[in-house]
Amino acid sequence: MSLNDQDKRLALKFGIITxxxxxxxxxxxxxxxxxxxxxxxxxxxxxxxxxNFDVKSSD
Numbered sequence: 713m714s715l716n717d718q719d720k721r722l723a724l725k726f727g728i729i730t731x732x733x734x735x736x737x738x739x740x741x742x743x744x745x746x747x748x749x750x751x752x753x754x755x756x757x758x759x760x761x762x763x764n765f766d767v768k769s770s771d
Contacts, residue, residue, distance in 0.1 A: 722760065
C-alpha cells in the first residue's frame with residue numbers, strides 16, 4: 713500500500729508521525745499512535761484518513 717501526498721501531509725500536519733516513521737512503517741503507525749486520542753479530527757478528515765489508509769476496523 714502506498715501513501716499519497718495528501719495522506720502524508722495530513723499525518724505530518726497533526727504530528728502523528730515523522731517522515732522517517734512514514735517511510736519505515738507506513739500507515740500502520742497511525743493506528744499504533746492512537747490517532748483518535750492524540751488529535752481532534754473533523755469528521756471529514758477522519759473519514760479521509762480511514763479511507764486513504766484502508767484501515768480495517770477490528771470491531
